[in-house]
Amino acid sequence: MNDRVIPFLKKIRDYTAYIFSWLTILVIITSLIGSNAGISAEMLAKVLLLSFVAAVSCTVAFTRTVIRKKGFLFRINLFALVFIPAEIAVFYWIGIFSGTGTVFQWLIFFGVILFLYIVSVGIGTLACRKEGRSLNNMLDDYKKGRNDHGKQQI
Amino acid sequence: MKVYITQDASGTAVEIHCVKADEKIGKLKKYIEAYGMTLSGRSGSETRVVALNDILYFESVDGRTFIYTRDSVLETDKKLYELEEWLDQDDFYRCSKSCILNINAVEKLRPEISRNITAFMTGGDAITISRRYVSGFKAMIGRGESK
Numbered sequence: 123m124n125d126r127v128i129p130f131l132k133k134i135r136d137y138t139a140y141i142f143s144w145l146t147i148l149v150i151i152t153s154l155i156g157s158n159a160g161i162s163a164e165m166l167a168k169v170l171l172l173s174f175v176a177a178v179s180c181t182v183a184f185t186r187t188v189i190r191k192k193g194f195l196f197r198i199n200l201f202a203l204v205f206i207p208a209e210i211a212v213f214y215w216i217g218i219f220s221g222t223g224t225v226f227q228w229l230i231f232f233g234v235i236l237f238l239y240i241v242s243v244g245i246g247t248l249a250c251r252k253e254g255r256s257l258n259n260m261l262d263d264y265k266k267g268r269n270d271h272g273k274q275q276i
Numbered sequence: 277m278k279v280y281i282t283q284d285a286s287g288t289a290v291e292i293h294c295v296k297a298d299e300k301i302g303k304l305k306k307y308i309e310a311y312g313m314t315l316s317g318r319s320g321s322e323t324r325v326v327a328l329n330d331i332l333y334f335e336s337v338d339g340r341t342f343i344y345t346r347d348s349v350l351e352t353d354k355k356l357y358e359l360e361e362w363l364d365q366d367d368f369y370r371c372s373k374s375c376i377l378n379i380n381a382v383e384k385l386r387p388e389i390s391r392n393i394t395a396f397m398t399g400g401d402a403i404t405i406s407r408r409y410v411s412g413f414k415a416m417i418g419r420g421e422s423k
Contacts, residue, residue: 192391193390194389194391195390250388250389251387254386254387257385257387257393257417258384258385260417261417264379268379
C-alpha cells in the first residue's frame with residue numbers, strides 16, 4: 123500500500139506547490155494592477171487552500187492511484203465536477219464573488235472553464251492520434267509476423 | 277524440416293513426424309488444420325461456403341450470427357462463443373460482446389478519446405474494439421509475430 127500512498131501524497135505536495143506558486147503570482151499581478159495596499163496572510167492561506175483542493179482533484183482524477191481503468195474523458199469530467207464547485211466556494215470566500223454575482227462575471231467564469239475544457243479535449247484527441255500511429259505500426263508488424271510465421275510453417 | 281508428398285487416392289491427410297510434440301508442433305498442427313478452412317453461411321435461401329481468409333468479421337445481432345465478407349453478408353448457425361473457440365485466436369479477435377474481427381483484414385486503427393478503438397476494415401467497414409477488449413488487443417499485437 124505504501125507503494126501507492128507515498129507517491130500519491132508526494133504528487134499532491136508537488137501539485138499544491140506548483141499551483142500555489144502560480145496563483146500567488148496571479149494575486150501579485152492582480153494586486154499591482156488594482157493598486158491594492160498589500161496581500162494579507164489570510165488571503166494567501168485561502169489561495170493555499172484552493173491550490174490544495176485543485177491538487178487533490180488533479181491527483182485523484184488524472185493519476186492511476188485511485189482511478190485505474192477510466193479514460194481521459196471520464197477523468198476530466200470528474201475533475202470538473204469536483205473542482206468547479208470548490209473553486210466557486212473559495213472565490214466567494216476570498217471575495218472575488220459576492221452575492222449572486224453579475225451575469226458578466228458568471229459568463230467569464232464559465233467561459234474560461236469551457237475554453238479550458240475544449241482545449242483539454244483537443245489535446246486528448248491529439249494524444250489519441252499519436253497513439254494511433256504507434257498502434258498502426260504494431261498492427262503492421264503483427265500482420266507481417268503472422269504472414270512470415272505461416273510461410274515458415276509451410 | 278523435410279517435406280514429402282505421397283499421392284494417395286483415399287484422400288488428403290498430413291502426418292507430422294517429430295522428436296517431441298511441443299508447442300511449436302502444436303502450432304504447426306493448428307496451422308495445417310486451419311489451412312483452407314471454410315465456413316458455410318446462408319444468404320436468403322442460398323448456402324455458400326466462404327474461406328476464412330475472406331471473412332472480415334463476425335457479428336451477433338438479436339441472437340443471430342452473421343459473417344461479413346467484402347461483398348456479402350451470410351448468416352451462420354454457429355454462436356459467437358463457438359466461433360471464438362474454433363477460430364485461430366491469433367487471427368480472429370473477440371473485440372466486443374457481439375463481434376469477432378479478422379485482424380488480417382484490419383487496414384487502420386484509430387484510438388478514440390472514449391478509450392475504444394475504431395478498426396477500419398478492408399472494404400470500408402468500421403468496427404469498434406470495445407474498451408474492455410482494448411488492452412487484450414494491444415497486448416496481442418504488441419507481441420509482434422505470434423508465438
